[in-house]
Amino acid sequence: MFTGLIEETGKIIDITKKTASIEITIRGKKVIEKAQIGDSIAVNGVCLTVTKLKGSDFTADVMFETIERSGLKRAKAGDIVNLEKSLTLTTFLGGHLVMGDVDCEAKILSITDKGIAKVYEFQLDENYRNNMKYIVEKGRVTIDGASLTVIDVNDEAGIFSVSLIPHTIENITVGMKKTGDFVNIETDLFGKYVEKILKFDSSENEEKNLKKSNLTMEFLQKNGF
Template structure:
Protein backbone atom coordinates (compact mmCIF):
# COMPACT_ATOMS: atom_id res chain seq x y z
CA UNK A 1 0.00 0.00 0.00
CA UNK A 2 1.35 3.42 -0.96
CA UNK A 3 1.22 5.94 1.86
CA UNK A 4 0.60 9.60 1.10
CA UNK A 5 1.28 12.77 3.07
CA UNK A 6 0.26 16.37 2.40
CA UNK A 7 3.46 18.24 3.23
CA UNK A 8 1.63 20.19 5.94
CA UNK A 9 3.77 19.81 9.05
CA UNK A 10 1.67 18.96 12.10
CA UNK A 11 4.34 19.72 14.65
CA UNK A 12 8.05 19.90 15.25
CA UNK A 13 9.34 17.11 17.42
CA UNK A 14 12.72 16.89 19.12
CA UNK A 15 15.24 14.10 18.87
CA UNK A 16 15.68 12.29 22.18
CA UNK A 17 18.33 9.88 20.93
CA UNK A 18 20.01 8.49 17.83
CA UNK A 19 21.26 4.92 18.27
CA UNK A 20 23.56 3.56 15.54
CA UNK A 21 23.17 -0.04 14.36
CA UNK A 22 24.53 -2.18 11.55
CA UNK A 23 24.16 0.16 8.55
CA UNK A 24 21.15 1.62 10.33
CA UNK A 25 20.03 3.99 13.07
CA UNK A 26 17.19 3.99 15.60
CA UNK A 27 15.51 7.32 16.28
CA UNK A 28 13.58 8.24 19.41
CA UNK A 29 11.47 11.37 18.85
CA UNK A 30 9.70 13.46 21.46
CA UNK A 31 6.32 14.72 20.23
CA UNK A 32 2.63 14.94 21.10
CA UNK A 33 0.23 15.88 18.30
CA UNK A 34 1.18 13.12 15.85
CA UNK A 35 0.71 10.55 18.60
CA UNK A 36 -3.01 11.32 18.87
CA UNK A 37 -4.74 8.16 17.66
CA UNK A 38 -1.43 6.66 16.52
CA UNK A 39 -0.75 2.97 16.94
CA UNK A 40 2.19 0.63 16.54
CA UNK A 41 3.14 0.26 12.88
CA UNK A 42 1.69 3.58 11.77
CA UNK A 43 3.72 5.75 9.41
CA UNK A 44 5.01 9.13 10.51
CA UNK A 45 6.90 11.38 8.09
CA UNK A 46 10.02 12.58 9.91
CA UNK A 47 11.78 15.41 8.08
CA UNK A 48 9.85 14.19 5.07
CA UNK A 49 10.96 10.57 5.39
CA UNK A 50 8.24 7.95 5.78
CA UNK A 51 9.11 5.97 8.93
CA UNK A 52 7.28 3.17 10.72
CA UNK A 53 6.62 3.64 14.43
CA UNK A 54 8.17 0.63 16.17
CA UNK A 55 7.34 1.85 19.69
CA UNK A 56 4.89 4.46 20.92
CA UNK A 57 5.11 6.00 24.36
CA UNK A 58 3.20 8.75 26.14
CA UNK A 59 5.28 11.50 24.55
CA UNK A 60 7.55 9.77 22.04
CA UNK A 61 7.86 7.22 19.25
CA UNK A 62 10.80 5.24 17.94
CA UNK A 63 11.61 4.26 14.36
CA UNK A 64 14.28 2.19 12.64
CA UNK A 65 16.06 3.66 9.63
CA UNK A 66 17.55 1.15 7.20
CA UNK A 67 20.67 1.74 5.08
CA UNK A 68 18.77 3.18 2.08
CA UNK A 69 17.25 5.80 4.40
CA UNK A 70 20.55 6.52 6.15
CA UNK A 71 22.47 7.13 2.92
CA UNK A 72 19.80 9.18 1.14
CA UNK A 73 18.43 11.47 3.88
CA UNK A 74 19.63 13.87 6.56
CA UNK A 75 18.33 11.65 9.38
CA UNK A 76 21.82 10.25 9.96
CA UNK A 77 22.99 13.81 10.67
CA UNK A 78 20.54 14.24 13.54
CA UNK A 79 21.67 14.50 17.15
CA UNK A 80 19.92 14.75 20.48
CA UNK A 81 17.91 17.99 20.77
CA UNK A 82 17.51 18.62 17.04
CA UNK A 83 14.12 19.65 15.68
CA UNK A 84 12.33 17.46 13.13
CA UNK A 85 9.17 18.07 11.09
CA UNK A 86 6.44 15.49 11.73
CA UNK A 87 3.27 14.49 9.89
CA UNK A 88 1.03 11.43 10.05
CA UNK A 89 0.02 9.73 6.81
CA UNK A 90 -3.09 10.91 4.99
CA UNK A 91 -6.48 9.31 5.68
CA UNK A 92 -9.80 9.71 3.83
CA UNK A 93 -10.84 12.16 6.55
CA UNK A 94 -7.72 14.33 6.25
CA UNK A 95 -8.11 17.70 4.47
CA UNK A 96 -5.79 17.75 1.46
CA UNK A 97 -3.68 20.90 1.62
CA UNK A 98 -0.13 21.24 0.36
CA UNK A 99 0.37 18.60 -2.36
CA UNK A 100 0.72 14.83 -2.65
CA UNK A 101 3.91 13.72 -0.89
CA UNK A 102 5.14 10.11 -0.67
CA UNK A 103 7.75 10.43 2.06
CA UNK A 104 10.36 8.94 -0.30
CA UNK A 105 13.26 11.40 -0.26
CA UNK A 106 15.05 11.98 -3.59
CA UNK A 107 18.20 13.57 -2.20
CA UNK A 108 19.71 15.85 0.39
CA UNK A 109 19.89 19.53 -0.49
CA UNK A 110 22.24 22.05 1.07
CA UNK A 111 21.20 25.51 2.17
CA UNK A 112 23.52 27.94 0.35
CA UNK A 113 21.98 31.34 1.18
CA UNK A 114 19.34 33.08 3.27
CA UNK A 115 18.19 36.52 2.11
CA UNK A 116 15.69 38.81 3.81
CA UNK A 117 13.01 40.22 1.48
CA UNK A 118 10.57 42.44 3.35
CA UNK A 119 8.83 40.35 6.02
CA UNK A 120 9.95 37.12 4.35
CA UNK A 121 13.20 35.21 4.01
CA UNK A 122 14.37 33.55 0.79
CA UNK A 123 16.07 30.18 1.31
CA UNK A 124 18.22 28.95 -1.59
CA UNK A 125 18.85 25.20 -1.70
CA UNK A 126 21.47 23.43 -3.84
CA UNK A 127 20.26 20.06 -5.14
CA UNK A 128 21.49 17.40 -7.55
CA UNK A 129 21.37 18.83 -11.08
CA UNK A 130 19.70 15.66 -12.43
CA UNK A 131 16.59 16.46 -10.37
CA UNK A 132 16.15 20.03 -11.57
CA UNK A 133 14.01 18.83 -14.49
CA UNK A 134 11.14 18.46 -12.00
CA UNK A 135 11.36 22.12 -10.91
CA UNK A 136 9.07 24.79 -12.33
CA UNK A 137 8.43 28.33 -11.13
CA UNK A 138 5.51 28.41 -8.68
CA UNK A 139 5.57 24.62 -8.59
CA UNK A 140 5.84 22.62 -5.37
CA UNK A 141 8.76 20.97 -3.64
CA UNK A 142 9.00 19.17 -0.30
CA UNK A 143 11.82 20.29 2.02
CA UNK A 144 12.18 18.29 5.25
CA UNK A 145 8.59 17.19 4.71
CA UNK A 146 7.16 20.71 4.27
CA UNK A 147 5.27 21.49 1.06
CA UNK A 148 6.65 24.79 -0.25
CA UNK A 149 6.27 26.95 -3.35
CA UNK A 150 9.28 27.48 -5.62
CA UNK A 151 9.86 31.20 -6.24
CA UNK A 152 13.05 30.94 -8.30
CA UNK A 153 15.60 28.42 -9.56
CA UNK A 154 18.91 28.04 -11.40
CA UNK A 155 20.60 25.03 -13.01
CA UNK A 156 21.25 23.44 -9.61
CA UNK A 157 19.46 25.51 -6.97
CA UNK A 158 15.87 26.25 -6.01
CA UNK A 159 14.54 29.01 -3.79
CA UNK A 160 11.53 29.19 -1.48
CA UNK A 161 10.13 32.09 0.50
CA UNK A 162 8.93 31.81 4.12
CA UNK A 163 6.81 34.32 6.02
CA UNK A 164 7.61 34.73 9.77
CA UNK A 165 4.84 32.32 10.83
CA UNK A 166 6.17 29.54 8.59
CA UNK A 167 9.73 30.19 9.79
CA UNK A 168 8.56 29.38 13.31
CA UNK A 169 6.58 26.27 12.35
CA UNK A 170 9.08 24.24 10.29
CA UNK A 171 12.73 23.24 10.64
CA UNK A 172 13.92 25.28 7.65
CA UNK A 173 13.27 28.47 9.60
CA UNK A 174 15.83 27.40 12.21
CA UNK A 175 18.56 26.25 9.82
CA UNK A 176 21.69 28.16 8.86
CA UNK A 177 23.74 28.27 5.67
CA UNK A 178 25.49 24.94 5.16
CA UNK A 179 22.68 22.89 6.73
CA UNK A 180 21.11 19.96 4.89
CA UNK A 181 17.44 19.36 4.09
CA UNK A 182 15.62 16.36 2.67
CA UNK A 183 14.25 17.04 -0.81
CA UNK A 184 11.33 15.27 -2.49
CA UNK A 185 10.39 16.40 -5.97
CA UNK A 186 6.83 16.63 -7.27
CA UNK A 187 5.23 13.19 -7.66
CA UNK A 188 3.14 14.10 -10.70
CA UNK A 189 6.18 15.37 -12.59
CA UNK A 190 7.94 12.03 -12.10
CA UNK A 191 5.00 10.05 -13.47
CA UNK A 192 4.58 12.38 -16.46
CA UNK A 193 8.27 12.02 -17.31
CA UNK A 194 8.08 8.23 -17.04
CA UNK A 195 5.02 7.97 -19.25
CA UNK A 196 6.45 10.27 -21.92
CA UNK A 197 9.82 8.51 -22.02
CA UNK A 198 8.56 4.92 -21.73
CA UNK A 199 9.01 2.69 -24.75
CA UNK A 200 7.30 -0.66 -24.76
CA UNK A 201 9.75 -3.48 -25.52
CA UNK A 202 9.40 -4.79 -29.05
CA UNK A 203 7.86 -8.21 -29.22
CA UNK A 204 10.31 -10.73 -30.62
CA UNK A 205 9.19 -12.50 -33.74
CA UNK A 206 8.43 -16.18 -33.34
CA UNK A 207 11.12 -18.51 -34.67
CA UNK A 208 8.49 -21.13 -35.45
CA UNK A 209 7.74 -21.02 -39.16
CA UNK A 210 7.27 -23.54 -42.01
CA UNK A 211 11.00 -24.13 -42.39
CA UNK A 212 11.40 -24.75 -38.66
CA UNK A 213 8.58 -27.29 -38.69
CA UNK A 214 10.01 -29.09 -41.75
CA UNK A 215 13.53 -29.20 -40.26
CA UNK A 216 12.18 -30.73 -37.08
CA UNK A 217 10.12 -33.44 -38.76
CA UNK A 218 6.66 -32.00 -38.45
CA UNK A 219 6.12 -32.26 -42.21
Protein backbone atom coordinates in the same frame (compact mmCIF):
# COMPACT_ATOMS: atom_id res chain seq x y z
CA MET B 1 1.12 9.58 2.14
CA PHE B 2 1.26 13.10 3.57
CA THR B 3 0.24 16.68 2.79
CA GLY B 4 3.46 18.54 3.58
CA LEU B 5 1.69 20.60 6.26
CA ILE B 6 3.77 20.19 9.41
CA GLU B 7 1.64 19.34 12.46
CA GLU B 8 4.32 20.06 15.05
CA THR B 9 8.02 20.00 15.77
CA GLY B 10 9.38 17.22 17.96
CA LYS B 11 12.71 16.33 19.53
CA ILE B 12 15.02 13.38 18.90
CA ILE B 13 15.42 11.66 22.26
CA ASP B 14 17.74 8.82 21.35
CA ILE B 15 19.55 7.35 18.35
CA THR B 16 21.07 3.88 18.20
CA LYS B 17 23.34 3.39 15.18
CA LYS B 18 23.66 -0.16 13.89
CA THR B 19 25.68 -1.67 11.04
CA ALA B 20 23.32 -0.67 8.23
CA SER B 21 20.42 0.99 10.03
CA ILE B 22 19.41 3.43 12.75
CA GLU B 23 16.85 3.11 15.54
CA ILE B 24 15.51 6.55 16.36
CA THR B 25 13.23 7.66 19.22
CA ILE B 26 11.34 10.94 18.91
CA ARG B 27 9.13 12.88 21.30
CA GLY B 28 5.97 14.51 19.95
CA LYS B 29 2.48 15.35 21.16
CA LYS B 30 -0.04 15.74 18.32
CA VAL B 31 1.30 12.95 16.08
CA ILE B 32 1.21 10.51 18.99
CA GLU B 33 -2.50 11.01 19.64
CA LYS B 34 -4.32 7.79 18.64
CA ALA B 35 -1.08 6.49 17.05
CA GLN B 36 -0.56 2.73 16.84
CA ILE B 37 2.32 0.39 16.08
CA GLY B 38 2.73 0.25 12.30
CA ASP B 39 1.50 3.82 11.64
CA SER B 40 3.50 6.11 9.38
CA ILE B 41 4.93 9.40 10.62
CA ALA B 42 7.01 11.78 8.49
CA VAL B 43 10.15 12.96 10.28
CA ASN B 44 11.73 15.88 8.39
CA GLY B 45 9.94 14.50 5.36
CA VAL B 46 11.09 10.91 5.80
CA CYS B 47 8.28 8.39 6.10
CA LEU B 48 9.04 6.17 9.11
CA THR B 49 7.04 3.28 10.55
CA VAL B 50 6.30 3.32 14.27
CA THR B 51 7.77 0.22 15.93
CA LYS B 52 7.40 1.23 19.60
CA LEU B 53 5.21 3.64 21.58
CA LYS B 54 5.81 4.89 25.10
CA GLY B 55 4.07 7.97 26.47
CA SER B 56 4.79 10.84 24.09
CA ASP B 57 7.68 8.97 22.45
CA PHE B 58 7.71 6.79 19.36
CA THR B 59 10.52 4.68 17.93
CA ALA B 60 11.22 3.80 14.31
CA ASP B 61 13.85 1.95 12.29
CA VAL B 62 15.67 3.76 9.47
CA MET B 63 17.09 1.63 6.66
CA PHE B 64 20.38 2.17 4.82
CA GLU B 65 18.86 3.68 1.63
CA THR B 66 17.06 6.34 3.70
CA ILE B 67 20.19 7.11 5.71
CA GLU B 68 22.21 7.65 2.53
CA ARG B 69 19.72 10.00 0.87
CA SER B 70 18.58 12.03 3.87
CA GLY B 71 19.95 14.16 6.68
CA LEU B 72 19.16 11.45 9.23
CA LYS B 73 22.79 10.34 8.82
CA ARG B 74 23.73 13.53 10.68
CA ALA B 75 20.87 13.43 13.20
CA LYS B 76 21.69 13.45 16.90
CA ALA B 77 19.84 13.44 20.20
CA GLY B 78 18.38 16.86 20.95
CA ASP B 79 17.73 17.81 17.31
CA ILE B 80 14.36 19.40 16.53
CA VAL B 81 12.47 17.76 13.64
CA ASN B 82 9.28 18.41 11.65
CA LEU B 83 6.52 15.87 12.28
CA GLU B 84 3.41 14.95 10.30
CA LYS B 85 1.18 11.90 10.64
CA SER B 86 -0.01 10.22 7.44
CA LEU B 87 -3.20 11.62 5.94
CA THR B 88 -6.65 10.01 5.97
CA LEU B 89 -9.58 10.35 3.54
CA THR B 90 -10.91 13.19 5.72
CA THR B 91 -7.61 15.11 5.99
CA PHE B 92 -7.61 18.69 4.67
CA LEU B 93 -5.12 18.72 1.76
CA GLY B 94 -3.63 22.19 2.04
CA GLY B 95 -0.22 21.33 0.64
CA HIS B 96 0.36 18.67 -2.04
CA LEU B 97 0.62 14.89 -2.13
CA VAL B 98 3.87 13.96 -0.37
CA MET B 99 5.10 10.36 -0.26
CA GLY B 100 7.74 10.69 2.45
CA ASP B 101 10.39 9.22 0.14
CA VAL B 102 13.31 11.65 0.20
CA ASP B 103 15.19 12.01 -3.10
CA CYS B 104 18.30 13.73 -1.78
CA GLU B 105 19.65 16.57 0.33
CA ALA B 106 20.18 20.23 -0.52
CA LYS B 107 22.47 22.83 1.04
CA ILE B 108 21.24 26.28 2.09
CA LEU B 109 23.29 28.73 0.01
CA SER B 110 21.76 31.98 1.22
CA ILE B 111 18.98 33.51 3.33
CA THR B 112 17.82 36.96 2.22
CA ASP B 113 15.25 39.30 3.74
CA LYS B 114 12.58 40.41 1.27
CA GLY B 115 9.85 42.52 2.86
CA ILE B 116 8.22 40.48 5.63
CA ALA B 117 9.49 37.24 4.08
CA LYS B 118 12.86 35.49 3.82
CA VAL B 119 14.08 33.96 0.56
CA TYR B 120 15.98 30.69 1.03
CA GLU B 121 18.26 29.53 -1.79
CA PHE B 122 19.11 25.81 -1.95
CA GLN B 123 21.51 23.73 -4.03
CA LEU B 124 20.99 20.02 -4.62
CA ASP B 125 23.68 17.50 -3.73
CA GLU B 126 25.96 17.18 -6.78
CA ASN B 127 25.30 13.44 -7.11
CA TYR B 128 21.55 14.06 -7.40
CA ARG B 129 21.36 17.12 -9.69
CA ASN B 130 19.20 15.09 -12.12
CA ASN B 131 16.30 15.77 -9.73
CA MET B 132 16.25 19.41 -10.88
CA LYS B 133 14.07 18.32 -13.82
CA TYR B 134 11.26 17.70 -11.31
CA ILE B 135 11.60 21.15 -9.67
CA VAL B 136 9.75 23.87 -11.58
CA GLU B 137 9.03 27.54 -10.95
CA LYS B 138 5.68 27.96 -9.14
CA GLY B 139 5.60 24.22 -8.57
CA ARG B 140 5.80 22.42 -5.23
CA VAL B 141 8.81 20.91 -3.48
CA THR B 142 9.01 19.24 -0.08
CA ILE B 143 11.76 20.59 2.20
CA ASP B 144 12.27 18.70 5.47
CA GLY B 145 8.69 17.49 5.04
CA ALA B 146 7.18 20.94 4.46
CA SER B 147 5.28 21.58 1.23
CA LEU B 148 6.64 24.85 -0.22
CA THR B 149 6.31 26.81 -3.48
CA VAL B 150 9.35 27.23 -5.72
CA ILE B 151 9.90 30.86 -6.81
CA ASP B 152 13.05 30.50 -8.91
CA VAL B 153 15.22 27.76 -10.49
CA ASN B 154 18.69 27.47 -12.03
CA ASP B 155 18.82 24.01 -13.59
CA GLU B 156 22.49 24.08 -14.59
CA ALA B 157 23.69 24.99 -11.11
CA GLY B 158 21.14 22.77 -9.35
CA ILE B 159 19.78 25.77 -7.44
CA PHE B 160 16.22 26.76 -6.50
CA SER B 161 14.61 29.22 -4.10
CA VAL B 162 11.55 29.45 -1.87
CA SER B 163 10.07 32.39 0.03
CA LEU B 164 8.83 31.90 3.60
CA ILE B 165 6.46 34.15 5.54
CA PRO B 166 7.03 34.68 9.30
CA HIS B 167 4.33 32.15 10.31
CA THR B 168 6.01 29.39 8.27
CA ILE B 169 9.47 30.28 9.56
CA GLU B 170 8.24 30.03 13.16
CA ASN B 171 6.57 26.64 12.71
CA ILE B 172 9.04 24.52 10.70
CA THR B 173 12.69 23.60 11.24
CA VAL B 174 13.94 25.42 8.13
CA GLY B 175 13.42 28.66 10.04
CA MET B 176 15.93 27.43 12.65
CA LYS B 177 18.63 26.67 10.09
CA LYS B 178 21.43 28.82 8.74
CA THR B 179 23.52 29.12 5.58
CA GLY B 180 25.53 25.93 5.06
CA ASP B 181 23.00 23.64 6.74
CA PHE B 182 21.39 20.75 4.87
CA VAL B 183 17.72 19.84 4.30
CA ASN B 184 15.85 16.83 2.94
CA ILE B 185 14.30 17.20 -0.52
CA GLU B 186 11.38 15.30 -2.05
CA THR B 187 10.41 16.38 -5.56
CA ASP B 188 6.93 16.20 -7.07
CA LEU B 189 5.88 12.61 -7.75
CA PHE B 190 3.76 13.43 -10.81
CA GLY B 191 6.76 14.66 -12.79
CA LYS B 192 8.41 11.27 -12.34
CA TYR B 193 5.36 9.42 -13.66
CA VAL B 194 5.12 11.72 -16.69
CA GLU B 195 8.79 11.12 -17.46
CA LYS B 196 8.35 7.34 -17.21
CA ILE B 197 5.29 7.33 -19.49
CA LEU B 198 7.05 9.48 -22.10
CA LYS B 199 10.10 7.20 -21.98
CA PHE B 200 7.99 4.12 -22.72
CA ASP B 201 6.05 5.91 -25.46
CA SER B 202 9.33 6.92 -27.08
CA SER B 203 10.70 3.37 -26.93
CA GLU B 204 7.52 1.92 -28.43
CA ASN B 205 7.60 4.46 -31.29
CA GLU B 206 11.23 3.63 -32.07
CA GLU B 207 10.39 -0.07 -32.17
CA LYS B 208 7.45 0.55 -34.53
CA ASN B 209 9.63 2.66 -36.85
CA LEU B 210 12.24 -0.10 -37.03
CA LYS B 211 9.57 -2.64 -37.97
CA LYS B 212 8.17 -0.35 -40.67
CA SER B 213 11.61 0.04 -42.27
CA ASN B 214 12.34 -3.72 -42.04
CA LEU B 215 15.43 -2.98 -39.97
CA THR B 216 16.20 -5.35 -37.11
CA MET B 217 18.85 -5.36 -34.39
CA GLU B 218 20.22 -8.58 -35.90
CA PHE B 219 20.62 -6.94 -39.33
CA LEU B 220 22.36 -3.89 -37.84
CA GLN B 221 24.79 -6.03 -35.82
CA LYS B 222 25.69 -8.20 -38.82
CA ASN B 223 26.48 -5.10 -40.84
CA GLY B 224 28.77 -3.53 -38.30
CA PHE B 225 26.36 -1.14 -36.57
